[in-house]
Amino acid sequence: MEETPKTALAHFLLFTFLLSPIAANASDITQQLHRPLSSANWQQSRDDADSLLRIGEQQYRSGNANKTINSCLQALEIYHSIGDFRAKGLTYELLAKAYIQQEKFKEGEDALRRRLAIARDTKDFQAQIFALNNIAAILLQQGETVAAGRTVQEALTIAQGVKNIEGQGLSLSNLGLVTARLGDYNKAIKLYETALTYRRQKGDATGEANTLNNLGEAYLAAGNYQDTIGTYGAAMRMAKMNSDRTNQLRAIDGLVKAHSSVGRTERAFELLQQRLIIAQELQNLPEQLKSFESYAQLYEQLGNYTTARNFYERAIAIANTLEYTKQELVLKDRLTKLQNKRN
Structure with missing residues (x-):
């Protein structure tokens, strides 16, 4: 949702903060949850819960947060009954991401704090670091910037302590x-540059692309379009090479904004076409919605109201399918204002 620059930035930061650094695939989850079986009944319950969690991860990647939440809640019930705290922690992590996708921030924060509590009980320092970073994302989205900073600093202190x-x-x-x-922005840029050294040292391609996207955002906010385009371009290429669709789409979004700002609309449309193709290949309706909305906004800026209307209508249809009520209302309001411009 991009009704104002401030809202857009908040939404943008949240998904960058929350999703990119710790996304796990289904095989990762299976490996992390493995432990010796104590009985045939325990094994069956465990297999059922693991299956629910894998399904939930697939549902999340397809943008179906409602189904993800249902799968996670069922898995949590089973993991609780067999006393597997580590698996519960991982499930709360996925549950939080699904709640955030639905903009249910209170529920998302609750799931993250439960994840953090389990990580502290099990002395899982890496999980504590990730959970604290994600909680900070919620705080930042809610405008609690100082509290978010304290939370991230706590995560950094733990990370430095355990190297x-x-x-x-x-x-x-x-x-x-x-x-x-x-x-x-100047201090932020320096922090990003320092972060990049650690991410490259670790060989963390996803993390590096994420930080490059952050750096591109800072350059864009500072009005440095040359470095904005170069940095986002590097992020896009790295993400594409590593099949990192999340960061690839985010880099495209940044490039569209940058090119549009300097009047390079032809390049912006080329990038939007790439974005829509990726979203369709992923069969990810939320990302298709974003693509149609971006198309509509760009055509509206150019004064092509007929084409803009077409894309707004397509975005509204998807928002309705996804039951994104707030976003649907915002899009309908924009469409109404657009029609008034034509009259």
């Missing part, structure tokens, strides 16, 4: 987000 390179890179990158929100 966790990945955690240091993630926390420094997110500390840059907090600093950028406070308007100190």
Whole structure:
């Protein structure tokens, strides 16, 4: 949803903060949940819960948050009954991401704090680092910038204490987000550059692309379009090479904004076409919605109201299918204003 620059930035930061650094695939989850079986009944219950969690991950990747939540809640019930705290922690992590996708931030924060509590009980320092970073994302989205900064700093302190390179890179990158929100873009840029050294040291291609996207956002906010385009371009190429669709789409979004800002609309449309193709290949309706909305906004800026209307209508149809009520209302309001421009 991009009704105002401030709202757009909040939404943008949230998904960058929450999803990119810790996304796990189904095979990762299966490996992390493995432990010796104590009985045939325990094994069957465990298999059922693991299956629900794998399905939930697939549902989340397809943009179906409602089904993800249902799968996670069923899995949690089973993991609780067999006393598997580690698996519960991983399930709360996925549940939080699904709630955030639905903009249910209170529920998302609750799931993340439960994840953090389990990580502390099990002395899982890496999980603590990730959970704290994600909680900070919620705080930042809610405008609690100072509290978000404290939370990220706690994560960074833990990461430094246990010499966790990945955690240091993630926390420094997110500390840059907090600093950028406070308007100190030069300091944010320095934090991102430091974060990049850790992410490259770790060989974390996804993390590096994420931080490059953060850096591109800072350059864009500072009005440095040349470095904005170069940095987002590097992020897009790295993400594409590693099949990292999340960061690839985000880099495209940044490039569209940058090129549009300097009147390079032809390049912006080329990038939007790439974006829509990726979203359709993924069969990800939320990303298709974003693509149609971006098309509509760009055509509206150019004064091509007929084509803009067509794309707004397509975006509204998807928002209705996804039951994104708030976004559907915003899009309908924009369409009404657009029709008034034509009259």
